[in-house]
Amino acid sequence: MWFRNIHFYRFEDPFDLTGQQLHEALAKHPARDCGQMELFSEGWARPLGRDGQMLVHETNGCLMFCLRREDKLLPASLVRERVDEQAFAIEQQQGRPVGRKERMEIKDRVLQELLPRALVRSSHTYAYIDAKGGWLIVNAASAKKSEELIALLRKTLGTLNVVLPQTDLSPEAA
Known part of the structure; x- marks a missing residue:
C-alpha cells in the first residue's frame, strides 16, 4: 500500500x-x-x-x-424538504406559523425517521x-x-x- x-x-x-x-x-x-x-x-x-x-x-x-x-x-436537502413538508402541513391544519423551536423538534423527528434507513x-x-x-x-x-x-x-x-x-x-x- x-x-x-x-x-x-x-x-x-x-x-x-x-x-x-x-x-x-x-x-x-x-x-x-x-x-x-x-x-x-x-x-x-x-x-x-x-x-x-x-x-x-x-x-x-x-x-x-x-x-x-x-x-x-443523509442529504441536508432531503431533511430540509421533509421538515418543510411537515411544517407546511401544520400551518395548513392549525392556521398558524411554525416557530423555530417547533421546527427543530420536527427536524429531530425527521432525523429519527430517516437515520435507520440511511446509507452508510x-x-x-x-x-x-x-x-x-x-x-x-x-x-x-x-x-x-x-x-x-x-x-x-x-x-x-x-x-x-x-x-x-x-x-x-x-x-x-x-
Whole structure:
C-alpha cells in the first residue's frame, strides 16, 4: 500500500509502546458498524484487512494501524424538504406559523425517521509510527481526517504529544 497524502507529526516525547502494547490499547476501541440511530461510528481496524489478525502491523521498527469510520449519508436537502413538508402541513391544519423551536423538534423527528434507513459510507485512514525517528505519519487527504485519527489515538492512549514539524523554509521556497 502506498501512502499518497502524507501528514507528518513529530513526537514531543519518545514513543515507547511495542506493537503488542499498541494492539492491546487499540483493541479497547475496535471498529464497529454504525448503530441505527448514530450519525457515525469510528474505531480501529486491522491495517492488513482480512489478511491480518492484529490491529497493528509491525515491520522495520514501524507500527502501522488503521482508523475505520462509518458515516450515515443523509442529504441536508432531503431533511430540509421533509421538515418543510411537515411544517407546511401544520400551518395548513392549525392556521398558524411554525416557530423555530417547533421546527427543530420536527427536524429531530425527521432525523429519527430517516437515520435507520440511511446509507452508510465506510472510510479508512492509515497511519504509522516510526518510534526511532520520532514521527507519526498519517495518510489522509485532508487535515480534518488526520486530526480525527489523532484525536481517537489520543483518546485511546490517554495522551499523545505530537506537533506539526517546524521548518525554516516553506516547501514552496525550498
